[in-house]
Amino acid sequence: MELTEEQREGLEKASRILAGAQHVVALVGAGMSAESGIPTYRGQGGLWTRIGEPDPRAFQNFAADPKGWWERMLDRDRNPQSPERSRFGSSMQDAKPNPGHYALVDLERMGKLKWIITQNVDNLHRAAGTKHITEIHGNRTLLRCVHCHFRIPRDEFEIDPHNLPPHCPQCGGVIKGDGVMFGEPIPPDSLDMCIQQANACDCMLVLGTSGTVYPAAGFPLHALQRGARLIEVNVDPTPISAMVDVALRGPSGEFLPLLVSRLRELQVQKAV
Numbered sequence: 001m002e003l004t005e006e007q008r009e010g011l012e013k014a015s016r017i018l019a020g021a022q023h024v025v026a027l028v029g030a031g032m033s034a035e036s037g038i039p040t041y042r043g044q045g046g047l048w049t050r051i052g053e054p055d056p057r058a059f060q061n062f063a064a065d066p067k068g069w070w071e072r073m074l075d076r077d078r079n080p081q082s083p084e085r086s087r088f089g090s091s092m093q094d095a096k097p098n099p100g101h102y103a104l105v106d107l108e109r110m111g112k113l114k115w116i117i118t119q120n121v122d123n124l125h126r127a128a129g130t131k132h133i134t135e136i137h138g139n140r141t142l143l144r145c146v147h148c149h150f151r152i153p154r155d156e157f158e159i160d161p162h163n164l165p166p167h168c169p170q171c172g173g174v175i176k177g178d179g180v181m182f183g184e185p186i187p188p189d190s191l192d193m194c195i196q197q198a199n200a201c202d203c204m205l206v207l208g209t210s211g212t213v214y215p216a217a218g219f220p221l222h223a224l225q226r227g228a229r230l231i232e233v234n235v236d237p238t239p240i241s242a243m244v245d246v247a248l249r250g251p252s253g254e255f256l257p258l259l260v261s262r263l264r265e266l267q268v269q270k271a272v
């Protein structure tokens with residue numbers, strides 16, 4: 001990517017903010033997944049734009065009849081779905097982490113990045129190697145107990161189709177997919193961790209999120225009010241852009257690796 005003068009200056013400023021920060025938190029939105037080929041839900045070409053928004057009462061329906069929900073789930077696993085939905089499913093299944101995901105792993109290993117809060121359910125951060133993360137809307141590869149929030153990879157949990165819904169090995173509560181459904185509250189353990197991290201950070205990276213979906217949209221403002229610096233990386237301007245210290249206009253997959261390498265140079269200079 002050929003950088004403009006403005007982008008070069010932004011990159012330098014962002015690198016220096018990162019170099020001075022002790023506790024960096026990244027807030028990640030759909031833009032990062034889109035760079036790995038996962039279509040968005042809303043907007044032009046989005047899944048919901050094509051097949052319609054999901055049922056706003058999805059969670060209430062699940063809670064009223066978890067057995068029926070699981071029967072439909074297992075049935076859908078066995079039988080072909082609508083072409084639109086299965087195209088979306090396989091784009092998630094086949095998606096690989098991009099250079100932005102790996103740059104965040106580097107930042108974590110350097111001891112800079114303490115936590116990722118992601119709105120994405122695609123598991124790409126963990127696949128890249130990130131250790132400290134809250135998936136605020138859940139993770140498509142996990143199951144979760146609605147009672148105690150125990151989570152387990154779906155691959156490792158045996159589901160008896162004759163004894164539905166499955167129950168939590170820890171507390172006996174009902175198990176559902178970890179993905180947060182329409183009408184379902186954000187799991188309180190996830191929300192608590194996000195608030196704790198927004199409180200603790202002295203720099204927040206706001207990556208590929210439009211800053212309009214709550215509660216995630218509130219975290220940068222929260223961090224800002226507590227004196228944190230904000231760095232935005234997004235292809236387009238967002239409602240958050242006006243309040244950030246630096247706005248880098250472009251893909252995370254391009255900018256984050258550049259930030260990491262400039263940060264390494266600054267750290268070497270400091271050490272000499």
Ligand SMILES: [Zn+2]
Nearest residue numbers: 145148168171
């Ligand atoms: Zn449980």
